[in-house]
Amino acid sequence: MTLRVALVDDEPLIRRGLAAVVGSEPDMAVVGEAGDGTGVLDLVGRTSPDVVLMDVRMPRVDGIAATRALVRAGSAARVLVLTTFANDDHVFEALAAGADGFLLKRSSPEEVLHGIRTVARGESLLFPDAVRELARRHARSTGSTGDPGLDRLTPREQEVLRLMAAGLSNAEMADRLVVGVETVRSHVAAVLAKTGARDRTQAVVLAYRSGFMPV
Amino acid sequence: MTLRVALVDDEPLIRRGLAAVVGSEPDMAVVGEAGDGTGVLDLVGRTSPDVVLMDVRMPRVDGIAATRALVRAGSAARVLVLTTFANDDHVFEALAAGADGFLLKRSSPEEVLHGIRTVARGESLLFPDAVRELARRHARSTGSTGDPGLDRLTPREQEVLRLMAAGLSNAEMADRLVVGVETVRSHVAAVLAKTGARDRTQAVVLAYRSGFMPV
DNA sequence: CCGCTGCTCCCCCGCGCGGGGGATCCGCCT
DNA sequence: AGGCGGATCCCCCGCGCGGGGGAGCAGCGG
Known part of the structure; x- marks a missing residue:
């Protein structure tokens, strides 16, 4: 057979x-x-x-x-x-x-x-x-936050994460998105909070490692 | 033939x-x-x-x-x-x-x-x-720096870039490498200078996009 | 109608980060 | 012997970033 x-x-x-x-x-x-x-x-x-x-x-x-x-x-x-x-x-x-x-x-x-x-x-x-x-x-998901949860980001937050992962500063993102820097800061803060990243660098790492950003 | x-x-x-x-x-x-x-x-x-x-x-x-x-x-x-x-x-x-x-x-x-x-x-x-x-x-390079040049980094600098691209802060890297924070700062500065990155985030982006960091 | 969510903008504050200097030690090559 | 690059540590300074608040407005669904 x-x-x-x-x-x-x-x-x-x-x-x-x-x-x-x-x-x-x-x-x-x-x-x-x-x-x-x-x-x-x-x-x-x-x-x-x-x-x-x-x-x-x-x-x-x-x-x-x-x-x-x-x-x-x-x-x-x-x-x-x-x-x-x-x-x-x-x-x-x-x-x-x-x-x-x-x-x-x-x-x-x-x-x-x-x-x-x-x-x-x-x-x-x-x-x-x-x-x-x-x-x-x-073990991590039963205890605390859970998974990265990049899909739980709102469209705007995903856009911001994408720009962050392209190496743009807050000011550059604000310019690109035609909004105020304060708005970008809010989105960045939301991204960090939702992903559990401590700073933008960790968020970018997450974006690449999770496949959210193409390599 | x-x-x-x-x-x-x-x-x-x-x-x-x-x-x-x-x-x-x-x-x-x-x-x-x-x-x-x-x-x-x-x-x-x-x-x-x-x-x-x-x-x-x-x-x-x-x-x-x-x-x-x-x-x-x-x-x-x-x-x-x-x-x-x-x-x-x-x-x-x-x-x-x-x-x-x-x-x-x-x-x-x-x-x-x-x-x-x-x-x-x-x-x-x-x-x-x-x-x-x-x-x-x-067109872009004739105006500015040129290639990424990740292979021009010294072993120690490559190590630092790897840790940066893992999301570690300068203090954490110093702890991991068992050196002072000032030393890490020097290495980070060298990495930024050699790669042309403006900040650690751009260096991390470069590390992933160039294939230096595995995804 | 009201509540919720997403997007937008604003304030203050502390700190990590990056730029620009310099210094010492070691090992290697000339 | 001298030079040179790598690794280590130190100083000051300015600014971007992140935390913690708040607030207004649109759209959507109960």
Whole structure:
């Protein structure tokens, strides 16, 4: 009985690499591929894979949403999520969405194959680092403020954070937004209060680390 | 006459994908692979490739430094740099280092092959977006300072920048580094002077945008 | 109608930060 | 021997920033 694998990644090179790795195994076969999450539900329905290798970051419909859709549809396919960093925010969202495991993109072919077999057996695959991070966040959220909560910022506050993360001073932001400096100061204060950052530097760090700002 | 190609990328999957793409062409052959820039000079010397596909972001020695080393050594190999974003800072550094062209990581296999043939013919390969960005920066730099120059920072200054980009205050950094606050202030001032940043926030922005800090 | 939220602007105050100086010690290279 | 860059510590000074208040106005929903 061969293991049926579907590949969902927007980078053709990664798909080729995965296909080469999976295809080199006698008991595995690539039964379908997709470049984003839009047609995943359909793809899985047509090809009934045992394991779906799913990239988190994709245009249009990302891996998180696609995973959620699969789980809601009652699919039997196991989802192995591909991510760049082990402590990425996406990891935890994907966990909540119903992913069965994670693979770092810089994984070796052996690790990829091991990951596929692991989730195919019904086990879950997690990184020690990621689990530790999860525990850390849980402990922090039960006690105090909670998550960064960048989405709890109002549109204006998000705009201000974006400008802050571009390196602008309060005066420059006021100029850009055509408002008074006092107004900017209020927004900055709100951003700091909501994010728990002590100063603008920490807020900027948060903006980049959380993926709020593109790198 | 077959085109000899060498692959330098720290992600095994990307290497596999490129190898599959290149290997599928009858007139191309992968003659060597490396996981970082440390052994590139040696690799090129041994395998004498026509084209080197080089990732910009790698541990230890990155693609920029490796490209610079190749050019300085008078190698005849053409360098095709792999990058994630077309307007990445690395693109311009790589240009200055002597790269012959750029490929986006999300390129299709056809684009990869076309890129290899293009640089092999001695032409250069650039993205319209990248060229426009280059023109924009040139216009801006002729008036002011120039490049970020994060690699011109001393080890201690780099350490300080890393801590700054983690959100630490001067006092916290002094505590962490077991030195006086005045010392930290000196290092911070040096970082700002060398990078052209106006304040610590801009330095942190630079650290993330340039890839100096992992996201 | 009233309350809530978001956006706008204002005051005072303390402190961390950044600019501009200088000084000492060490190790390396010439 | 002398020079030089790196790391360490010190001074004064001005200003932007952040904390803690308050207030008016629009829109939206109970």
